[in-house]
Amino acid sequence: MSVEAIHKNYSQLGSALIEKLYSSDYLSIGGTHSTDVLADLAGIAQGQRILDLGCGLGGPALHLAESRKCQVTGLDLVETNVLEANSRAAARGLDQRAGFQIGDAADMAFEDGTFDVVWGQDAWCHVPDKAALIAECARVLTSDGTIAFTDWLQTSDMDAVQLADVHDATVSTNMATMESYRGLLQGCGFTVRVSEDISATFIDQYRKIIARLESFEDEISNQFSPKVYGIMMQKNGAILRAFEAHLIGGGRIVAKRDAGP
Numbered sequence: 105m106s107v108e109a110i111h112k113n114y115s116q117l118g119s120a121l122i123e124k125l126y127s128s129d130y131l132s133i134g135g136t137h138s139t140d141v142l143a144d145l146a147g148i149a150q151g152q153r154i155l156d157l158g159c160g161l162g163g164p165a166l167h168l169a170e171s172r173k174c175q176v177t178g179l180d181l182v183e184t185n186v187l188e189a190n191s192r193a194a195a196r197g198l199d200q201r202a203g204f205q206i207g208d209a210a211d212m213a214f215e216d217g218t219f220d221v222v223w224g225q226d227a228w229c230h231v232p233d234k235a236a237l238i239a240e241c242a243r244v245l246t247s248d249g250t251i252a253f254t255d256w257l258q259t260s261d262m263d264a265v266q267l268a269d270v271h272d273a274t275v276s277t278n279m280a281t282m283e284s285y286r287g288l289l290q291g292c293g294f295t296v297r298v299s300e301d302i303s304a305t306f307i308d309q310y311r312k313i314i315a316r317l318e319s320f321e322d323e324i325s326n327q328f329s330p331k332v333y334g335i336m337m338q339k340n341g342a343i344l345r346a347f348e349a350h351l352i353g354g355g356r357i358v359a360k361r362d363a364g365p
């Protein structure tokens with residue numbers, strides 16, 4: 105999936121619609137609960153320097169800065185997301201602890217060893233080159249750093265038509281499997297501490313999202329157009345069908361690099 109498709113999906117209007125469907129500040133389905141669960145598993149502590157890759161409107165980063173008193177940098181391809189996240193940080197007096205920048209997660213401008221934790225919530229499925237992504241995470245982390253993320257995963261073999269439909273609906277070029285992520289992390293010197301299949305939670309959350317979307321039919325049709333509502337229903341319906349057929353699912357991963365002797 106092209107960079108243009110990411111910009112289109114997460115345009116100002118696109119992100120606003122996704123946020124309306126999901127939860128305040130979030131472009132991922134798990135919201136603050138998912139952030140809290142991952143933060144506990146990763147042992148996130150006050151003052152840690154966290155890099156949130158694919159930060160969207162800043163939901164996870166703002167929540168971590170506020171609730172865990174971390175120093176969070178968010179990175180996102182889409183400028184309007186970054187502007188909005190910075191403005192929300194300022195409005196809440198969090199701009200000393202949370203800042204957002206434009207950039208590509210697979211090719212970052214940060215110095216080596218800048219962060220204690222690299223974080224992601226449901227964003228890395230959009231990055232075509234997962235090997236480059238994990239290598240970049242490893243590079244910008246301290247020698248004993250932690251990678252903690254949730255993501256949409258491929259959970260079954262698919263034929264060409266199924267793959268094309270899934271990639272189209274999810275704006276991705278490929279999805280990692282749990283095993284492929286484990287392999288990439290181990291290859292970069294990380295020990296995988298948590299690799300949890302959270303597909304059942306994803307299916308449950310997605311059913312609620314479809315019900316929510318249906319309840320917004322009049323509002324979205326009047327505020328935007330019936331066509332916008334139709335596109336949202338078609339796309340999200342395809343995603344739910346892929347979840348229910350167990351073609352795709354969700355994973356939660358925490359990996360840590362042990363400092364050398």
Ligand SMILES: C[S@@+](CC[C@H](N)C(=O)[O-])C[C@H]1O[C@@H](n2cnc3c(N)ncnc32)[C@H](O)[C@@H]1O
Nearest residue numbers: 130131132158159160180181208209225227230
């Ligand atoms: C599903 S949203 C999740 C946003 C955020 N993590 C959250 O939980 O609300 C995925 C985000 O990843 C961003 N993104 C996609 N590809 C990216 C890349 N290569 N580098 C940085 N950000 C990217 C998108 O612009 C979008 O904001």
